[in-house]
Amino acid sequence: xxxxxxxxxxxxxxxxxxxxxxxxxxxxxxxxxxxxxxxxxxxxxxxxxxxxxxxxxxxxxxxxxxxxxxxxxxxxxxxxxxxxxxxxxxxxxxxxxxxxxxxxxxxxxxxxxxxxxxxxxxxxxxxxxxxxxxxxxxxxxxxxxxxxxxxxxxxxxxxxxxxxxxxxx
Amino acid sequence: xxxxxxxxxxxxxxxxxxxxxxxxxxxxxxxxxxxxxxxxxxxxxxxxxxxxxxxxxxxxxxxxxxxxxxxxxxxxxxxxxxxxxxxxxxxxxxxxxxxxxxxxxxxxxxxxxxxxxxxxxxxxxxxxxxxxxxxxxxxxxxxxxxxxxxxxxxxxxxxxxxxxxxxxx
DNA sequence: ACCGTCATGTAATCGGTTACATGATTCT
DNA sequence: AGAATCATGTAACCGATTACATGACGGT
Numbered sequence: 001x002x003x004x005x006x007x008x009x010x011x012x013x014x015x016x017x018x019x020x021x022x023x024x025x026x027x028x029x030x031x032x033x034x035x036x037x038x039x040x041x042x043x044x045x046x047x048x049x050x051x052x053x054x055x056x057x058x059x060x061x062x063x064x065x066x067x068x069x070x071x072x073x074x075x076x077x078x079x080x081x082x083x084x085x086x087x088x089x090x091x092x093x094x095x096x097x098x099x100x101x102x103x104x105x106x107x108x109x110x111x112x113x114x115x116x117x118x119x120x121x122x123x124x125x126x127x128x129x130x131x132x133x134x135x136x137x138x139x140x141x142x143x144x145x146x147x148x149x150x151x152x153x154x155x156x157x158x159x160x161x162x163x164x165x166x167x168x169x
Numbered sequence: 170x171x172x173x174x175x176x177x178x179x180x181x182x183x184x185x186x187x188x189x190x191x192x193x194x195x196x197x198x199x200x201x202x203x204x205x206x207x208x209x210x211x212x213x214x215x216x217x218x219x220x221x222x223x224x225x226x227x228x229x230x231x232x233x234x235x236x237x238x239x240x241x242x243x244x245x246x247x248x249x250x251x252x253x254x255x256x257x258x259x260x261x262x263x264x265x266x267x268x269x270x271x272x273x274x275x276x277x278x279x280x281x282x283x284x285x286x287x288x289x290x291x292x293x294x295x296x297x298x299x300x301x302x303x304x305x306x307x308x309x310x311x312x313x314x315x316x317x318x319x320x321x322x323x324x325x326x327x328x329x330x331x332x333x334x335x336x337x338x
Numbered sequence: 339a340c341c342g343t344c345a346t347g348t349a350a351t352c353g354g355t356t357a358c359a360t361g362a363t364t365c366t
Numbered sequence: 367a368g369a370a371t372c373a374t375g376t377a378a379c380c381g382a383t384t385a386c387a388t389g390a391c392g393g394t
Binding site: 005008010042043045046049050053 | 380381383384385
């Protein structure tokens with residue numbers, strides 16, 4: 001626990017994932033890859049630094065193995081849960097995402113739209129297929145609401161992108 | 170001109186904007202705000218550091234006023250143009266944007282979808298209206314292809330977002 | 339026993355954001 | 367002439383990406 005700072009999205013990702021179940025940074029890496037990473041990637045090194053930071057701020061408890069690998073397992077504290085749910089509830093006003101699409105950037109700066117569009121259509125189609133498969137695979141189980149919704153959002157976005165870029169061909 | 174590095178999107182934004190016409194970092198700020206900033210914002214401080222960096226690497230020429238404000242006006246060099254067009258042409262393969270939508274993140278991590286959706290619908294609608302107005306204002310003139318296309322993309326994205334979040338209400 | 343790959347972590351670098359600061363203009 | 371705002375720039379901090387490094391384990 002030390003000097004205050006504004007928590008970042010990465011902080012909340014860590015808190016959110018640990019809120020379900022304690023784990024090591026490496027576990028978190030796997031959890032991110034399992035779903036969240038599809039629309040919000042996190043470098044694995046961040047998971048080490050961010051867990052350490054959050055622990056030093058009192059949002060996580062750290063439990064280190066005494067033998068072998070001496071892995072550090074983190075679990076969320078009361079304060080951590082409080083910070084997380086404050087963030088989840090706050091800000092009904094909603095910040096909007098920036099688009100930040102590298103393809104669009106190139107078009108804006110003068111690239112040939114048709115060339116970019118061709119590549120984008122292919123890439124979005126590939127990702128769309130991947131996500132659709134994922135959805136089929138998951139729909140056999142109960143899909144927790146949050147991840148299910150974001151997957152739908154991703155699929156929706158990919159479809160729209162394919163349509164948009166196709167219109168430029 | 171010194172040690173090599175990979176140019177960043179910010180680098181290409183600077184190069185791209187200066188390719189049309191030389192200017193000071195402050196001019197660039199205005200140009201970004203005029204259009205690009207709608208989908209890819211750049212902090213003004215970056216425009217100072219990035220121009221300086223690019224100049225030291227030989228991609229820009231720097232011309233400093235000898236009197237008054239001693240403003241620095243930058244113009245793109247041959248090497249700069251070469252780097253820019255290499256980037257514009259390259260990578261037909263296309264990296265995809267990450268969604269990185271804060272609203273989606275909250276939903277994934279357990280926020281109440283309806284609450285988030287309500288805020289998102291409102292915010293996206295506001296931005297949509299703004300962009301539609303912008304489009305009307307611009308369509309009186311000839312809109313250069315690049316910016317025109319990205320504006321359409323933005324409008325399209327906003328419409329889809331409104332629809333998506335509305336479906337969760 | 340060796341090799342490759344997965345697991346696990348630390349260190350260094352660097353771009354980006356925030357904060358600070360001051361010189362011109364314009365308006366009242 | 368003073369206040370407010372726009373123009374213009376520098377400095378410090380910090381999170382994020384990249385690179386590096388080593389331990390365990392499964393297979394041949």
